[in-house]
Amino acid sequence: MSQKIRFYAKLAKVWQLSLYLVFIPLVFTSCSKQVPPPEPCGPTPTERQLAWHQMEQYAFIHFTTNTFTDLEWGYGDESTSVFNPTALDANQWAKTIKEAGLKGIILTCKHHDGFCLWPSEYTEHDIANSPYKDGNGNVVEEVYEACKKYDLKFGIYLSPWDRNHAKYGTPEYVEYYRNQLKELFSKYGPVFEMWFDGANGGDGYYGGANEKRKIDGSTYYDWPTTLRMVREMEPEVIFFSDAGPDIRWCGNERGSMGETNWNTITPDTLYAGKSGITKLLNRGSEDGTAWIPAEVDVSIRPGWFYHADEDDQVRTPENLFKIYLESVGRGANLLLNIPPDRRGLIHENDVTSLKEWKQMIDDAFKTNLALNAGVDASSVRGKSKDYSGPNVTDANPETYWATNDEELTGHLVINLEGAKSVNYVVLQEYIKLGQRVKTFDVEALVDGNWEIVKTATTIGYKRIIPVGGIQTDKIKISITESKACPVISNVEVY
Structure with missing residues (x-):
């Protein structure tokens, strides 16, 4: 072969290699382009709302002079001397609540009676003037402190209505x-939730006036200013009322x-009571x-405060489980x-039911049959693994x-690898992208045929579907x- 031929042959190989080095990366980049x-x-949801969703369940503690007067709503004229728990143990409260799975x-x-469970510098109607710990x-x-010890989040309910205060209904109140919110939020924190309800105005003691007072709930408290003040002290606090704002x-x-x-x-209002x-x-x-x-508030007893004649009316574990399915579920x-x-303890009957x-x-919900199970999807966004079916069984809340x-529309088939008895199906949307699903079916493969076991509406953060012990392998x-393309982050099967 002449030198000229050898030269052109080498030149051709160089060009082939150059084209290969340029073309292959371009193809790879094109194929792996992120969808x-x-x-x-x-x-x-905001970040603080997302954190709230993840809590799922927590406890309310109603405890004040009403506990000792056998009332639900104190009139405001109760003597501070009636508040005298004999064995109060906040650690027992926190331990019981922690062991019940509440967060x-x-x-x-x-x-509403106006009695303060802390020594407030703005009123005499408080714990400092009670016999409890000699006013200390x-x-x-x-x-x-008990919440900190048992790794529980702490929240505050401060009733806007005060049947004791002489100035209720005026700007001074x-x-x-x-000022009382400032006392609480400056001393105790972080506070995960501030709770206030729609009981606003009515008859009361009002410093001895013994009369009925009405307020305009839409304007009287100037909630935007009040909540802005609290948010400045506690940026991550969640505000609850009838209609929000959080x-x-x-x-x-x-x-x-x-x-x-x-x-x-x-929302057309920030005030409670609409x-x-x-x-x-x-x-x-x-x-x-x-x-x-939404937050579901319910008491373990008929009343919100303790009454001895309700000791045999504590909700059963079965009833509490039903409530769990109809709230968190x-x-x-x-x-x-x-x-x-009245001792200052959670009663034994309540403790037993909670356990x-x-x-x-x-x-x-002990064994998730769907954990890391195979999943077949009707379609996948851009045919990308980033949005594939197995993302719903990988226990990673950030994949979907x-x-x-x-x-x-679309469907996912969860392969259970053999016939299993299924009682519950748990679904979660990736709510960082909003709530989307309007209607869906849960189906089971029975004797080779698909059977609809539940037709339902909405999923949101979590939906638990009872399916009654059906035998199926899929x-x-x-x-x-x-409303938009479905975005499902989690499927669990129990």
């Missing part, structure tokens, strides 16, 4: 209320959220303009009231299955209607 995630759909305590620092007690501090009431005190539960509503909206609060609004999820958080008795309830939850934007989740 963009779905755009958010409607309102989405925090909201304490009634002041109820501070139940707020004791509960706060609003200043008093804010979380809303569920519309009843039965312990039941609507089977349809949108985390969104359109009437005629209980249905809206229980279901939410598909087209709501703000993310304001429908995408709301559960606030379970557990009132201490057995926790055991029922542990037994029901998604379809293409134009696909508003579970199908079929999204039948969605």
Whole structure:
């Protein structure tokens, strides 16, 4: 071969190699190009709301002079001398609540009667003027320290209505209320939730006036200013009232959220007490303009405060489990009231019921049959592994299955590797991108045929579907209607 031919042959090989080195990376880059995630759909939760969702359930503690006068709403004329628990142990409260699987305590620092469970410099109607610890007690501090000891979050309920205070109904009382919030939030923190309700105005002692006083709940407290003041002291606090602004009431005190539960509503007020909206609060609004999820508040006893004649009326573990399924299992958080008795202890009957309830939850949700199970998806967004079916069984809350934007329906098949008895299916949306699913079916493969075992609406942060012990080796989740492409982060099977 001549030198010229050898030269051109070498030159051709160099060109081939150059083209290979340039072309292959371009192909690889093109094939591995990241598929963009779905755009958010409607309102989405803030970081503090996401943290609140993850708590799922926590305790309410109603404890004040009412405990000793056998009332639910004190009139405000109760003597401070009646408050005298003989064996108060906040650690017993916290230990009981922790062992029940609850993650925090909201304490009634002041109820409607106006008696303060801490020594307040703004009133004489407080614990400092009671026999408890010879006037040196501070139940707020004791509960706060017990929460720290047992790794529970601490919350505050300070009633806006005060039937004791002589200035209630005037601007001076609003200043008093804010000063007490400053006392609490400057001494005890972090505070995960500030709770206030719609009981505003009515008959009361009012410093001896013994009269009925009405206020305009929409303007009297100037809630935007009050909440802004609190937020400056505690940036991550969640505010609860009937309609928000961070979380809303569920519309009843039965312990039941609507089977349809949108985390969104359109708020027209920041004040508590707006009437005629209980249905809206229980279901939410598909087209709501703000993310304001629901909290289910219910008491373990008929009353919110301890009454000895209710010792045999404590909710059974089975009833508490039903409440769990109809609150946490429908995408709301559960606030379970557990009132201490006159000793200052959670009564033995309540403790027993709580322990057995926790055991029922542990037994029901002990073994996730879907953990790391194989998943077949009807379609995958951009055919990308980033949005594939197995993301729903990997126990990672930050991964999810998604379809293409134009696909508003789809299904996932969970392979259980052999016939299993299935009692519950747990579903979660990736709510950082909003709440999307409107309707869905849970199906089971039985004798080679798919059977619909539940047709339901809305998922949100969490949905627990009881399916009654069906025998199957495959579970199908079929999204039948969605506001935008479905985004499912988790499927569990028990």
